[in-house]
Amino acid sequence: MRLVILDDYDSASEWAAKYVRNRIKEFNPGPDKPFVLGLPTGSTPIGMYKKLIQFHKEGQLSFEHVITFNMDEYVGLAVEHPESYHSYMWDNFFKHINIKPEHAHILDGNATDLVAECDRFEEEIKKVGGVELFIGGIGPDGHIAFNEPGSSLSSRTRIKSLAVDTILANAKFFGNDISKVPKAALTVGVGTVMDAREVMIVITGAHKSFALYKAVEEGVSHMWTVSAFQYHKKCTIVCDEDATLELRVKTVKYFKGLMEVHNQLVKDLDVKETQ
Numbered sequence: 183m184r185l186v187i188l189d190d191y192d193s194a195s196e197w198a199a200k201y202v203r204n205r206i207k208e209f210n211p212g213p214d215k216p217f218v219l220g221l222p223t224g225s226t227p228i229g230m231y232k233k234l235i236q237f238h239k240e241g242q243l244s245f246e247h248v249i250t251f252n253m254d255e256y257v258g259l260a261v262e263h264p265e266s267y268h269s270y271m272w273d274n275f276f277k278h279i280n281i282k283p284e285h286a287h288i289l290d291g292n293a294t295d296l297v298a299e300c301d302r303f304e305e306e307i308k309k310v311g312g313v314e315l316f317i318g319g320i321g322p323d324g325h326i327a328f329n330e331p332g333s334s335l336s337s338r339t340r341i342k343s344l345a346v347d348t349i350l351a352n353a354k355f356f357g358n359d360i361s362k363v364p365k366a367a368l369t370v371g372v373g374t375v376m377d378a379r380e381v382m383i384v385i386t387g388a389h390k391s392f393a394l395y396k397a398v399e400e401g402v403s404h405m406w407t408v409s410a411f412q413y414h415k416k417c418t419i420v421c422d423e424d425a426t427l428e429l430r431v432k433t434v435k436y437f438k439g440l441m442e443v444h445n446q447l448v449k450d451l452d453v454k455e456t457q
């Protein structure tokens with residue numbers, strides 16, 4: 183696992199966006215070779231999306247041949263509800279870039295057959311050859327997507343009842359009215375994300391520091407589903423200083439010592455070296 187520690191939220195967002203930009207550009211996607219990207223929602227990735235939009239507007243990055251799959255969606259919330267993940271993705275990202283609408287896959291939390299909808303989503307991912315880079319976010323209880331504590335680490339896309347902690351954490355998006363927060367969601371499984379060829383998880387803020395500690399320094403446990411990625415062949419966690427508060431000084435020093443190497447991954451590809 184690679185742990186990239188940046189000073190603050192803005193630099194973590196920028197690092198993550200540059201990494202995505204470089205991965206897409208190096209892959210050089212085309213009509214017969216799309217880049218398949220898994221995407222999260224929540225407040226954390228907003229800064230990364232803003233930067234990606236900027237790169238697109240500056241002509242650095244095209245999403246014409248990018249296919250996306252979102253991690254999750256609430257059950258029973260109208261697509262046009264401002265807090266649905268459909269609204270979130272279109273408002274914060276898709277409408278600002280040149281993605282083809284048919285390339286942006288988001289689970290339908292209003293499908294009449296929710297189980298079939300989850301199976302269909304898995305099939306769609308398979309059809310395009312799997313996910314190249316899955317970007318994820320976590321809750322303070324260490325859940326990835328909506329894989330709440332106790333979720334199977336080999337789970338696939340399915341319906342999940344949300345944990346009380348998650349409902350409380352998400353109340354801020356529903357006017358702090360807990361009764362308005364949906365109590366179930368469709369979510370990709372831990373196994374679905376594990377199947378991606380690469381995973382990048384963005385974790386920022388002191389309120390996530392215990393989860394980051396569980397993800398990096400403790401053993402793999404279904405009670406902290408993000409810890410499963412210790413088994414992934416290519417997983418990068420991008421975090422800010424605040425999120426490292428519960429890590430050992432030794433761990434932080436070790437990974438910070440690798441920053442020069444990490445920063446090679448995000449350098450501007452079009453800038454010619456001068457020496």
Ligand SMILES: N[C@@H]1[C@@H](O)[C@H](O)[C@@H](COP(=O)(O)O)O[C@@H]1O
Nearest residue numbers: 223224225226319320321327328
């Ligand atoms: N299902 C989503 C997760 O996918 C997301 O990672 C998490 C964190 O949200 P935030 O970034 O707002 O802390 O929120 C929800 O629980």
